[in-house]
Amino acid sequence: MKTQPPRLARKLFKWLAGPAFVDDLLGDMDEWFYKNLETHSPFRARVKYWKQVLSLLFSYAIRKRKRQAQLSPFSQRAFSFAIVKNYFIVASRSLNRHRYFTIVNAAGLAIGMSISLLVITMFAYVCTYDNFHVNKNRIFRVISSHEKGVQKYDMASAPIQLADKLKSNLPGIEQVTRITSNFRGEALINNSNVPVQGFYVDPEFLSIFSFELLEGNAATALQKPKSIILTQSSSKKLFGDEPAFGRIIEIVKKGNFEITGILKDPPRNTHFSFESLVSYSTLPVLQTGDVIQYENPFQYGLEFVYMLVRDKKQTGIIESYLSKLAEESGKISEAKINYTLQALTDINPGRDLSMLTGGLGAGWSYSVFIIFGIIALLILLPACFNYTNISIARALKRAKEIGLRKTMGGTRRQIFFQFIAETTVVTLISLTGALLVFFLIRKEFLSMIAFSETLDLSLTAITTGLFILFAIVTGFIAGFVPAVFFSGLNPVQALKNQSPAKAFSGMWLRKSLTVFQFILSFGFIVALIVFARQYRYSMNYDFGFRQENIFDVNLQGVDPDLFASEYSQFSFVHNISFSSDVLGLHSSFGGTWMQMEGTPDSLQVSEMFCDRQYIETLGLKFLAGSNFPDIPWNHEQSIIVNERFLELFGIPGPADAIGKVVRVDRQDLQITGVLKDFHYSSLRESIKSFAFRTNPSQYRHANLNVSFTDAYAGITQMEKLWKKMGNTTAFKGDFLNEEINMAYKSYTSLVKITGFLGFLAISISLLGMLGMVVYTSETRTKEVGIRKVMGASAAGIAYLLSKDYLKLMAWAFVIAIPLSVIIIDKLLSMTQYYSVTLTVWDILAGMVILVGLGVLTISTQTIKTANINPAETLRSE
Amino acid sequence: MKTYLGELEELVLLTVAALGEEAYGVSIQQDLENRCNRSISIGALHSTITRLEEKGFLKSWLGGATAERGGRSKRFFEITQAGKKAVAEAKTVRDELWSLSKVKLSVR
Numbered sequence: 001m002k003t004q005p006p007r008l009a010r011k012l013f014k015w016l017a018g019p020a021f022v023d024d025l026l027g028d029m030d031e032w033f034y035k036n037l038e039t040h041s042p043f044r045a046r047v048k049y050w051k052q053v054l055s056l057l058f059s060y061a062i063r064k065r066k067r068q069a070q071l072s073p074f075s076q077r078a079f080s081f082a083i084v085k086n087y088f089i090v091a092s093r094s095l096n097r098h099r100y101f102t103i104v105n106a107a108g109l110a111i112g113m114s115i116s117l118l119v120i121t122m123f124a125y126v127c128t129y130d131n132f133h134v135n136k137n138r139i140f141r142v143i144s145s146h147e148k149g150v151q152k153y154d155m156a157s158a159p160i161q162l163a164d165k166l167k168s169n170l171p172g173i174e175q176v177t178r179i180t181s182n183f184r185g186e187a188l189i190n191n192s193n194v195p196v197q198g199f200y201v202d203p204e205f206l207s208i209f210s211f212e213l214l215e216g217n218a219a220t221a222l223q224k225p226k227s228i229i230l231t232q233s234s235s236k237k238l239f240g241d242e243p244a245f246g247r248i249i250e251i252v253k254k255g256n257f258e259i260t261g262i263l264k265d266p267p268r269n270t271h272f273s274f275e276s277l278v279s280y281s282t283l284p285v286l287q288t289g290d291v292i293q294y295e296n297p298f299q300y301g302l303e304f305v306y307m308l309v310r311d312k313k314q315t316g317i318i319e320s321y322l323s324k325l326a327e328e329s330g331k332i333s334e335a336k337i338n339y340t341l342q343a344l345t346d347i348n349p350g351r352d353l354s355m356l357t358g359g360l361g362a363g364w365s366y367s368v369f370i371i372f373g374i375i376a377l378l379i380l381l382p383a384c385f386n387y388t389n390i391s392i393a394r395a396l397k398r399a400k401e402i403g404l405r406k407t408m409g410g411t412r413r414q415i416f417f418q419f420i421a422e423t424t425v426v427t428l429i430s431l432t433g434a435l436l437v438f439f440l441i442r443k444e445f446l447s448m449i450a451f452s453e454t455l456d457l458s459l460t461a462i463t464t465g466l467f468i469l470f471a472i473v474t475g476f477i478a479g480f481v482p483a484v485f486f487s488g489l490n491p492v493q494a495l496k497n498q499s500p501a502k503a504f505s506g507m508w509l510r511k512s513l514t515v516f517q518f519i520l521s522f523g524f525i526v527a528l529i530v531f532a533r534q535y536r537y538s539m540n541y542d543f544g545f546r547q548e549n550i551f552d553v554n555l556q557g558v559d560p561d562l563f564a565s566e567y568s569q570f571s572f573v574h575n576i577s578f579s580s581d582v583l584g585l586h587s588s589f590g591g592t593w594m595q596m597e598g599t600p601d602s603l604q605v606s607e608m609f610c611d612r613q614y615i616e617t618l619g620l621k622f623l624a625g626s627n628f629p630d631i632p633w634n635h636e637q638s639i640i641v642n643e644r645f646l647e648l649f650g651i652p653g654p655a656d657a658i659g660k661v662v663r664v665d666r667q668d669l670q671i672t673g674v675l676k677d678f679h680y681s682s683l684r685e686s687i688k689s690f691a692f693r694t695n696p697s698q699y700r701h702a703n704l705n706v707s708f709t710d711a712y713a714g715i716t717q718m719e720k721l722w723k724k725m726g727n728t729t730a731f732k733g734d735f736l737n738e739e740i741n742m743a744y745k746s747y748t749s750l751v752k753i754t755g756f757l758g759f760l761a762i763s764i765s766l767l768g769m770l771g772m773v774v775y776t777s778e779t780r781t782k783e784v785g786i787r788k789v790m791g792a793s794a795a796g797i798a799y800l801l802s803k804d805y806l807k808l809m810a811w812a813f814v815i816a817i818p819l820s821v822i823i824i825d826k827l828l829s830m831t832q833y834y835s836v837t838l839t840v841w842d843i844l845a846g847m848v849i850l851v852g853l854g855v856l857t858i859s860t861q862t863i864k865t866a867n868i869n870p871a872e873t874l875r876s877e
Numbered sequence: 878m879k880t881y882l883g884e885l886e887e888l889v890l891l892t893v894a895a896l897g898e899e900a901y902g903v904s905i906q907q908d909l910e911n912r913c914n915r916s917i918s919i920g921a922l923h924s925t926i927t928r929l930e931e932k933g934f935l936k937s938w939l940g941g942a943t944a945e946r947g948g949r950s951k952r953f954f955e956i957t958q959a960g961k962k963a964v965a966e967a968k969t970v971r972d973e974l975w976s977l978s979k980v981k982l983s984v985r
Contacts, residue, residue: 024939027949028902028919034945035903055920061927 003042005033009053016057020065025056083414087421095425101394101771105387105426108767110433111760112383113474116376117438118445119369120466121457126364129269129348133210138174138312139344142166142305142322143353148335156353156363158339159300162325163202166307170321172314177202179304181360183278185251186729189238193252193728196234198276199360200283208308209272215245216261222279229261234275252557257282268454271348273361304360306344315341362454379760382520384478385513386768387423391482392510393775402486403494415487423479424472431471441756448749481509511808514772517765518812518850523820524758526846530824530838531751537836538744543584544678546619547737551704552582553718554732558725560699566725572706572714577613578699583680584740594691596649597661597668603648605664605689606680609698615640615675617705624654625673628694636695639669643677645689662691669693679834682743686833703736762850766857769805773858777801777865784865785873797866802858809854817843882934882963888913889925890934890964894956901940901951926954934960 010026029052036045056062095102130136142158160178167176180200186193199205203222206213213221214232221229228249235244248256257278266272309315322339330337342350352365405415446452555563560578567573593602612628628638639662643654651657654674662669677687708714715733722731777784784797792800821838828835882890892908893900906922909915929935940951956964975982 023949024902024952025919025923027943027946027951030946030949031903032906032919052919055918056923057920059920059924061920061923064927064931 003037003045005030005049006046009046009050013053013057017062018066019069020062021069022062022065025061029053029056084421087418088425090418091422091425094422098394100774101390102426102429104767104771104774105390106430106433108383108386108764108771109427109430109474109478110437111764111767112380113427113430113434113471114437114441115379115757115760116470116474117434117467118442118457119372119376120470121438121459121463122372122455123349123369124460124463124466125269125456126349126369129271129362129364130344131269132267133344135208135210135308136344138309139208140307140309140315140318140341141344141347142307142339143342144300144326144340145338146335147337148333154351154353155301156342156347156360157301157303158305159329160303160305162322162339163305165325166305166318166321170318172310172317173307174310175204175208175308177205177208177306178280179205179306179360180280180283180302181274181304182302183276185254187238188250188252188728191728194238196238196251196276198228198274198278199272200278200280202280204308205277205306208306211266212264214262214264218261221261222277223281224258224260225279225281226255226257227260227279227282228257229263229277230259231263231275232265235259235262237275268456270454271361271363273454312343375757378520379757379764380474382517382761382764382768384474385517386764386771387426387478388481389510389513389768390771390775391419391423391479392485393772395485398486399489399494402489403491406489406491407495412487416483419483419486420476420479423482424475427471427475427478428468431467435467444752448753510772511811514765514768514805514808515812515815517761517768518809518854519816519819521758521762521765522812522816522846522850523823524754524761525849526820526838526842527824527827528751528754528758529842529845530828530836531754533842534828534832534836535744535748535751538683538832538834539741541679541683541834543740544620544676545583546617547584547740549706549708550617550736551706551715551718551733552736552739553702553704555700555702556727556729556732558727560696560702562725563702566721567702567704567718569721570714570717572708574705574707575613575617576705577617577703578611578696579614579701579703580609580695580698582701582736582739583608583618583678584736585682585743592664595663597663599649603689605645605648605691607664607691607693608680609693609695611694611696611699614703615692617703620678621676623674623676625658625671627673628692629672633694633696636667636693637670638672638694639664640673640675640692641671642675642680642687642690644687645691646674648689664693683834684832762853766853769854770857770861773801773805773861776804777861781865781868781873784868785870788870789874794863794866798859798862801862801865802855805854805858806851809851813847820846882967883925885915885917885921885925886929886934887964887967888915889922889929890956890960893935893954894961894964898953900954905954929960932959932963933957934963 013022013026029049032052033045033049036048040048133139141156142162144155144158146153146155160180163176163178166173178201183196183198183200185196187196201222203219206218206222213229216229221227230238230244238244238249239247244259245262247259249259250256261277263277266274307318309318319341322341326337326339348362349364349366349369352367353363402415405418442457446455446457449455553563553567555578564576564578567576591604592607594605595602611633612630615627623643625640628640641657641662646652646654646657651660657671657674660671662671675692679687680690681687706714718733719731780801784801787797787800788794821843824838828838888909889905892905892912895912896904896908902919902922905926906917906919909917909922926935926937930937934957935954936957937952937954940953942948942950
């Protein structure tokens with residue numbers, strides 16, 4: 001055989017040349033090659049050929065030809081507006097022809113996309129948080145972590161003592177402000193109390209952040225103690241339209257404050273939410289002693305240190321200084337403490353920090369968005385699958401069209417983009433539907449989440465742009481598989497009407513997609529059933545204390561003794577007891593560090609203050625010992641603990657605990673009684689160590705043991721007395737059991753959310769199934785006709801047509817049941833310590849509902865098909 | 878517009894003109910080698926040709942299929958009117974310089 005030019009070189013050349021026309025060059029090189037063969041060895045000729053290829057590859061000639069090829073109107077890679085326009089025209093024609101499928105697809109995608117729209121708007125809005133500060137790139141705050149034993153807290157807050165050290169020791173810091181977020185007071189305006197909330201801040205607060213002062217001098221407004229700056233809306237709340245600037249207001253128990261400034265209302269998208277700013281110099285006047293609070297991270301949970309640095313590249317110096325400080329304070333408290341910097345722009349959305357908000361305002365961590373994103377995807381993906389499913393199912397019908405296109409010169413690429421364009425048109429149509437759903441559910445959604453008042457989910461130019469981008473991306477995801485499938489069809493087979501080669505694998509894919517949707521729907525149904533059951537379970541749970549006929553009144557600062565003497569006049573009040581908190585409500589109680597006599601470690605114990613009457617009224621059971629001693633209180637001396645407390649401190653039995661001494665808050669308290677465990681906290685938390693202490697100064701709730709004949713009249717009487725006592729605030733009271741039930745309202749919103757998501761998931765999968773059934777029924781009309789002529793019954797045919805789907809459902813159950821058992825059980829025990837367990841009945845009910853809905857959907861089509869007169873379908877042959 | 882004409886470009890243009898109907902890649906390269914003692918790579922030649930085409934001094938067309946080149950066609954080149962003008966101009970400049978020369982340039 002004749003020696004050939006090196007094949008690899010030629011291939012490489014062709015490949016790298018791409019669309020450029022290089023035939024003439026190849027010809028020239030061949031000619032050279034054969035010429036060289038006459039005078040040189042084949043090896044030399046080949047080497048020369050390679051040299052030529054390489055010299056051409058990097059030459060200007062090839063580059064120029066490539067560029068030209070790209071611009072040529074006949075090039076396959078050319079991107080022209082006309083062809084895109086053509087894609088869309090063809091797409092809309094084809095969608096119009098198959099209107100029924102278009103509607104089913106668009107409806108499914110619209111439902112699927114609606115949740116994603118919510119998440120997109122929310123994320124886009126949270127990303128704008130604190131963007132308005134002029135210095136936003138140079139503002140940082142100190143965040144801390146505290147690790148002692150197994151307990152680790154990542155805190156957004158840091159001890160304010162750091163502020164002074166930072167300012168005086170580091171020249172790289174321009175300004176520092178301390179923030180303590182717990183200013184709570186009641187302003188006395190025209191003999192009525194108006195609550196006011198705010199922060200204690202240093203004067204630098206106003207220069208670091210870009211909050212606009214309408215009246216007052218930013219430099220001096222927060223200098224003097226007892227100065228307060230009000231926001232516009234809080235000034236309106238307190239004084240109406242009267243000018244507030246310069247006035248003196250009395251804050252109950254805190255004294256007279258001068259209003260030294262009026263602040264323009266801060267925008268919603270800031271992580272600070274406050275009604276007023278109080279000068280930090282007020283704080284030492286109010287509080288005595290400035291204890292260094294490294295011991296317990298909860299003690300600085302409301303303290304923040306923000307700073308403005310000169311150069312944001314020099315934060316390394318600050319961080320290393322902070323870690324030095326952390327080491328020092330770690331030594332004092334024998335814990336691993338760490339201080340780091342967090343940039344203002346990293347706060348929202350940011351990392352997970354406990355006390356993320358710390359009373360500052362809204363906090364959105366990334367994990368929130370990850371969860372929302374997963375939920376949105378769980379709804380969106382099935383809708384995309386439907387599209388994929390229905391499109392591939394219709395392959396046979398469209399195969400001819402594709403075959404013809406290919407024969408006429410359509411390339412794979414073009415057909416691919418034609419299908420992507422078709423899907424994009426569908427998703428853009430769906431976007432309008434999704435927007436409708438979005439507007440419908442937006443309000444409900446906001447009412448279900450925390451910090452909703454800091455969110456603005458209205459449409460902006462940016463979100464609209466994001467929506468369209470999202471629709472296009474969704475189109476690409478949904479259309480990708482059909483596009484690849486159709487563009488890969490062999491035109492000869494397609495035109496000969498042979499079933500597409502890949503039909504079998506397409507079937508497999510379609511089936512698994514359908515099964516996945518059923519699994520999802522089933523999961524939602526079961527979750528809904530279980531959550532509803534959990535709600536009822538919590539409502540009827542035995543907390544271990546009496547709830548009925550106990551009326552809880554919030555004292556709001558009224559003296560307990562005075563309250564007791566006034567309210568005991570009512571005949572329906574049997575006795576009155578006092579406590580610092582309400583049992584069974586809080587998700588977490590305040591913890592204190594307690595130390596047992598003779599043991600070295602302080603351990604964390606939840607605590608509550610109450611009198612001896614309280615323990616009797618609530619019917620708590622003593623295992624050993626007795627109630628607090630019945631003597632007038634002058635100082636704290638006794639403590640009552642629960643069983644878990646004994647476990648925590650390693651006390652063997654209830655009787656052994658009596659008389660033991662507990663050291664807490666620098667006092668020695670003697671254990672007088674041990675109580676049987678009861679649910680002091682909500683059912684979400686497990687029972688942990690807990691202690692009752694006595695101290696009238698802590699009492700904030702009065703618990704009235706009542707027996708009403710007419711509850712309404714009784715409460716009205718109590719309200720009247722409240723006013724008569726000269727109280728300016730509104731009477732706040734409710735039955736204990738009602739209050740506890742209210743606390744489980746969160747379940748109703750959980751049930752609502754699951755119900756709604758489940759509804760979406762189920763409608764999507766049913767829509768998908770409907771599309772498939774319509775398609776199969778259509779294609780099998782002739783078969784059905786023949787079967788009928790041969791004597792098949794309508795019922796038999798209906799069964800024949802729905803058999804496949806029932807099989808898929810069965811498969812879905814096989815996978816879904818174990819999966820949902822695992823996930824739902826885990827979810828329940830994670831969110832709720834005391835919870836119901838998943839039973840066989842839940843699963844069965846879920847199955848019945850899903851099969852029922854599925855059969856209903858299928859039968860609308862199959863029965864219709866089964867009842868068609870065979871003469872009509874067979875006539876056309 | 879006065880377009881600068883490089884030395885190699887001038888040579889290629891003149892070779893194309895000299896080859897007449899038979900000017901295509903291989904023949905141009907061969908001619909340059911034989912007559913001008915210039916052995917240049919095929920890449921360099923085609924880059925020069927491309928630039929000449931851009932300047933409008935050359936035009937090209939594809940010939941018919943030929944058996945000895947694996948059925949691939951040749952690309953033939955022809956000098957354009959602008960090309961002719963450019964070489965003529967170059968020649969005029971040179972002739973003028975020759976005639977003005979104070980030194981005897983022809984060496985025997």
